[in-house]
Amino acid sequence: MxxxxxxxxxxxxxxxxxxxxxxxxxxxxxxxxxxxxxxxxxxxxxxSSMKPEAEITRFPPSLLPRTTQQVVVPGYDRPLGLWTVTIDGESREMAMVRRIGIKAQMVDPENPAAPVSVDARTISPVQKLTIATENYSDPLERFNFLTYLKNSVFVTVVATILTLIVNAMAAFALSKYRFRGDKAVFVLIISTLMIPLTVVMVPAYMVIVGVGLVDNLWGVIIPTVASPTGVFLLRQYMLTIPDELIEAARVDAASEFRIFWRIVLPLTAPALAVLAIFSVLWRWNDFLWPLIVLSSRENFTLQIGLNAFQGEFSVQWHYILAMTFLSLLPVTVVFLFLQKYITTGIAGTGMK
Amino acid sequence: MAIKASAVLERLVEGVMSLVEIPINALERLMGRKRVPYLFLAPNLVLFGIFTFLPIAISVGYAVTGGTNLFVTDRPFVGLDNFRQLLSCQDYSRPGTCQESLFWTAIWNTFWFVGFNVVATLLVALVTALILNRAMVGRGFFRAMFFYPVLLSPVVIGLIWKWFLDRNGLLNAFFEMMGVPPHVFLLEVGWARFFVVLVSVWFHMGFYTLILLAGLQAIPKDLYEAAAIDAASRRRTLFAITLPLLGPNLLVVLILLMIRSVQIFDEAWVLTNGGGPGTANSFIVQYIYQMAFGSDLRLLGLASAASVLMGVVLLALTLVQLRLARKTEEI
Structure with a gap:
């Protein structure tokens, strides 16, 4: 096409x-x-997420992640930064001892006994390409990000499996049976498309409190499982499965449930795949509902954790960006491999 | 190895399902074949009932009751007081004169955001779709490229742009190169509002491009062939064939965009640190969220009354959309 x-x-x-x-x-x-x-x-x-803390706020910024090279000079207890200095028209690499106003006191690493004073505006740091892996490892160890990651994966996987099962069952009933009120039920389900979460979030929270799922990952998962888009997508697909197949199975005395899961479900695989992709993206990226339901840190999903983290450590951009990138990575990988299915799926159904 | 793993998984699913089958089959025999569809529908309908229809009913309950109690039955009935409080205003164009000035600030912010965002997104998406619809190399690549941000999370997008617009960010570096003094973009009202719209266009345009592109590709090719035979100019082809035939799709996209824009919250919330500077980017969903969950006050009555008002607007827009969609199908 x-x-x-x-x-x-x-x-x-x-x-x-x-x-x-x-x-x-x-x-x-x-x-x-x-x-x-x-x-x-x-x-x-x-x-930026690969730049070390000292480099990330440098302005104007450097394009690639780099650090100033450090040298250990005898007689100084901490490593000194290495700079390019031009003395008498000859450029040399020297370590900076201290900087006072526009004057910088430099020392030759090979000859540390004789410091020289130069104009600080004429020197530039010696830098090398480095990747600050600690931006990624620190938050995972120190700031619970591993827990957030685990929670996000749990919510995404469980919610997707339940979404597929529950909506496939409803779609099966609505596409392969004629019963009293079938049209009414379909219209009722589709009409919930008109009610976005933003309109019912306050009472929906009360329901969550009522059933005791507040600050619980199941409180994030269960309310989103029944999806009108899911029912619609799967039903339209199941309508194309010939009824003769089902009749033949009935002649062979298969139970209705067996027909559903041995015949209809495998034939619906392409539509189920599309719904699964959408479901994963919805859950992984979800923000407002988890923000309302979850309140304690150990239950945060990645998105909520990220938001809380940036509020508390608003200057720690090296950590924030690393975690942002970590959260963006799975979606990017999914997109690279399934780009075609996603775009044609959306163009075909007009949903997101 | 992979084959083995999948075989084991299959065995496992098989085993679980044959266990699950026993009670379900028993239930099936008990109920009779006729009632089986209800069995299949039950989980879905129960969930819809509890988490969609019940909240709608409670929503109305909240809107007409006061106090800070969470459970509707514990709340005193106040009639239309919440709506009166939201809507009482001396001059609607100046939120400061309203009893709920935050509500009206949010309404006006949302109004302007929707206006600019809808026009900008629609234009950008339309131009992109028209260009992508031309037979050209790399179409798939560009389509994918523009679509990529749609898949990202609003938090991620908020943070990426916040960093881009930081005082020490790339945009300021570019400004300095051009000799323009640096800005703290997200703390200046004008810039902050501009970038909320820009980020929203950046985020969502790929989705609308895709829908419009599907519409463009549904236009019969022989019309263009006829136009080519008649040596019609490209501009004439655009205005006499493409746009009129795309019209219904454009309308659907327009309404969809409006419905989504009214509900702006996530990315703006992260990008502007909760609607800043001040209340320059506080929108209607943010108002509801803050009234209900933002403080210990828990003004659920006011929040629900505002939700009901927004729901009515969204419902009206959706009904228009459904009507248009039906018309599109007839064509």
Whole structure:
């Protein structure tokens, strides 16, 4: 559908074949500019997340993660930063002892006995490419991020499995049976599409308190399991499964449940896959509902943890960005591999 | 190895399912085949009942009761007081003169956000879809590229942009290169509002591009062939064929965009540190959230009354959308 090019239409649209006119150039500029606009903030955050704490707030910033090289000089108890100094037209690498105003006291690492004083504005640090892996390892050890990660994975996996089962069952009933009130039930379910969480979040919270699931991961999972989009998507797909298959199974005395899970469910696999992808993305990225339900740190999901963390440690950008990137990674990987299914799935159903 | 693992998994599922089958089959025999569909529907309907329909009923209950008690039955009935409090105002254009000035600030902020965001997103998505609809190399790549942000979490997007717009961020570095003095973008009202819209367009445009692109590809190709035979100019083809035939899709996208824009919260909340600077980016969902959960006050009555008002607006928009969708199908 998308990839094929009708040769006649092709000629019709790019009139005068072989000639590049102004709209072609503008189109390419738009697309390339747009790609840059999409990538720059993401890549910039990724590069920054690898910078050490001291480097990340340097302004103007360096593009790649680098650190000032350090040397141990005899006679000084801590390592000194290495700088490029120009003395008498000759540039040398020297260690900085201290800096007072515009004067910097430098020492030659090979000859530490004779410090020299130079103009601090003329020197520049010697840097090398480094990746600050501690940005990633520290928060995982010290700030509970491993717990958040575990909670997010739990919510995503369990909610997705339940979503598939519960909605497939409903879709099966609504597509393969005729019973009293079938149309009414379908309309009722679809009508809940009109009621976004933002409208019912206050009373929904009361229900969660009522059933005792407040500050509990199950309180995040269960209310989102019954999904009108899921029912709709699966039902439309199941309608295309021929009824003869089911009749044949009934003749063989298969139970209805057996028909559902041995015949209909395997045949619905493509639609189930699409719903599974959506479900994973919804749960992994969900923010407002977990924010309302969860209150103690050990129950936070990654998104809530990230938000709380940035509120408390608003200057620790090296940690915040590393954790942001960690949370972005699974989605990016899913996207790279399943890009085609996701985009055609959305174009086909108009949902997100 | 992989084959073995999947075989084991299959065995496992098989075993569990045959166990599950026993009680369900018994239930099936007990109820009779006719009632089986109700059995299949039950889990879904129970969940919908408890977590969607019950909250709607409670919502109305909250809106007409006062106090800070969580359970509706413990709350004193106040009639329409909550609505009166929300809506009493000397001059609606100046939130400061309203009893609930925060509510009206949020309404106006949301109003302007929806206006700018809908127009900007629609334009960007339409232009991108039109360009991607031309037969060209790398279409799949660009389509995927523009779609990528749609999949990211609002928290991640808020943080990425917050860093990009930081005082020491890349944009300020670029500004300095150009000789423009640096800004603390998210602390200046004008810039902060501008970037909330820009980030929202950046976040969601790929989704709408995709829908419009599907609409464009559904336009019969022979119309373009006829136009080419008639040597119609490209502009004429656009205005006489493409846009009129895309019209219904555009309307659906417009309403969908409005419904989603009214509910702006997540990414703006993270990006602007909870609606800052001051209340410059505090929107209606944020008002509801803060009234109900933001402080110990728990003004659930006011929050629910505001929810009901927003629900009515969203419902009206959805009904328009459904009508349009039906019309589209007829065409």
């Amino acid at each position: 998308a990839g094929t090019i009708n040769p006649v239409a092709f000629l019709g649209r790019t009139r005068r074949r072989g000639r590049i006119d102004i709209t072609d150039i503008l189109s390419w500029l738009w697309l390339i500019g747009g790609t840059i606009a999409v990538l720059v903030p993401v890549v910039w955050a990724g590069l």
